[in-house]
Amino acid sequence: MLAFIMSKMQMLLFAVGVAAVVTMFMMFVSNMGLSDIASGEISNVEKAFLRQSSNDIASCSFDTVTIPSKLTYGNGTNNLYYEMRFKVVQINEKDALVISINEYKKKNIIASRLIPTDSKIILIKEDMLGTVLTDDYYIKSGEEGEITLYPRSAYKNNSGPPNIVAFVKKKIGDQDYIYVIPASSYNTHDTGLNDAQYNVLKVGCYELKNTSTSKTSDTQIQSCFNVTGTKTITWKTCLNYGLG
Numbered sequence: 001m002l003a004f005i006m007s008k009m010q011m012l013l014f015a016v017g018v019a020a021v022v023t024m025f026m027m028f029v030s031n032m033g034l035s036d037i038a039s040g041e042i043s044n045v046e047k048a049f050l051r052q053s054s055n056d057i058a059s060c061s062f063d064t065v066t067i068p069s070k071l072t073y074g075n076g077t078n079n080l081y082y083e084m085r086f087k088v089v090q091i092n093e094k095d096a097l098v099i100s101i102n103e104y105k106k107k108n109i110i111a112s113r114l115i116p117t118d119s120k121i122i123l124i125k126e127d128m129l130g131t132v133l134t135d136d137y138y139i140k141s142g143e144e145g146e147i148t149l150y151p152r153s154a155y156k157n158n159s160g161p162p163n164i165v166a167f168v169k170k171k172i173g174d175q176d177y178i179y180v181i182p183a184s185s186y187n188t189h190d191t192g193l194n195d196a197q198y199n200v201l202k203v204g205c206y207e208l209k210n211t212s213t214s215k216t217s218d219t220q221i222q223s224c225f226n227v228t229g230t231k232t233i234t235w236k237t238c239l240n241y242g243l244g
Contacts, residue, residue: 033073033074034071034073034074034078034080034110035110035111037071037072037073038071038082038101038110038111039111039113041067041068041071041084041101041111042084042099042100042101042111042112042113043113044065045065045067045084045099045165046099046113046115048063048064048065048165048167049097049099049115049117049167049178049180050115051063051167052119052167052168052169052178053117053118053119053169053176053178057169059169059170059171059176059224060169060170060171060223060224061168061169061224062166062167062168062169062200062224062227063166063167064164064165064166064167064183064196065164065165066163066164066185067084067149067151067163067164067165068151068163069151069152069163070082070151070152071101080103080110081103081104081152082101082102082103082104082110082150083101083102083103083104083105083148083149083150084099084100084101084148084149084151084165085098085099085100085101085102085146085147085148085149086098086099086123086146086147086148086149086165086180087123087145087146087147088121088123088139088141088142088143089114090142091116094116094117094118095116095117095119095120095121095141096114096115096116096117097114097115097117097121097180098112098113098114098115099112099113099115100112100113104150104152117178118176119169119175119176119177119178120141120175120176120177120178121141121177121178121180122138122139122140122141122177122178122179122180123138123139123145123146123147123179123180124137124138124139124147124179124180124181124182124199124203125137125138125139125145125147125182126147126148126149126162126182127156128182128199128202129156129157129159129160129162129182129183129184129187129195129199130156130157130158130159130187131157131159133202133203133206133243134206147180147182149162149163149165149182150162151163155186159184159186159187160184160185160186160187161184161186162182162183162184163184163185163186164182164183164184164185164195164196165180165181165182165183166179166180166181166182166183166196166199166200167179167180167181168181168200168203168224168225168227169224170222170224170225171224179200179203181196181199181200181203182199183195183196183198183199189241191241193228196227197227197228198241200225200227201221201225201226201227201228201233201238201241201243202243203225204221204222204224204225204226204233204238205221205225205233205235205238205241205243205244206243207221207222207225208220208221208222208235208238209235209238209244212235215235216235217234217235217236217239218234218235218236219234219235220232220233220234220235221233221234221235221238
């Protein structure tokens with residue numbers, strides 16, 4: 001009788017052990033899938049950035065990427081709420097863009113990418129959404145700081161959550177500059193522009209305001225920030241759009 005009980009206990013322990021191993025294996029496979037999905041989202045953003053930093057592209061260019069509200073993995077059974085972060089580091093005195101995906105409000109990095117470039121990178125903080133742009137929202141080449149896109153964040157300053165990143169390239173002399181500008185697909189504007197276009201114009205109007213001391217109502221913003229396709233954007237337009 002004792003031998004029979006011991007035999008059953010051994011079988012139970014074996015079954016529990018097998019179940020534990022299978023569970024750990026499935027978690028391992030699931031986490032691998034999450035890393036691949038996160039890397040894929042970063043790759044989509046990286047491609048848009050590289051299109052702007054390419055030497056064979058026009059001196060002015062514009063591109064956007066919309067990121068999903070969550071990452072779904074594990075055969076569609078698990079969701080991760082995440083942040084996509086952008087920061088600039090210096091490598092051999094040149095800028096490199098770091099894009100990473102973190103679990104929301106946690107430090108663990110699920111995937112990241114370091115993208116060297118000959119361009120100077122300027123980040124515009126996500127806090128600029130729905131408010132007046134100032135120098136405080138700029139992170140210029142060589143400065144510390146990062147921007148964070150959390151596509152499920154609450155409305156702030158009458159703006160929806162940042163779930164779009166826009167890249168704008170401009171050239172001054174032989175030097176390329178790439179602006180990284182957040183936007184929200186939830187925002188609408190009376191101008192008929194989408195939020196990415198509106199925020200790029202906001203940057204163009206702000207730079208016209210700060211760099212031109214002799215501007216008139218007919219003075220145009222730098223052409224690289226005119227992403228409307230057809231309209232001529234002047235200082236008067238900036239004022240009419242509430243961007244002056």
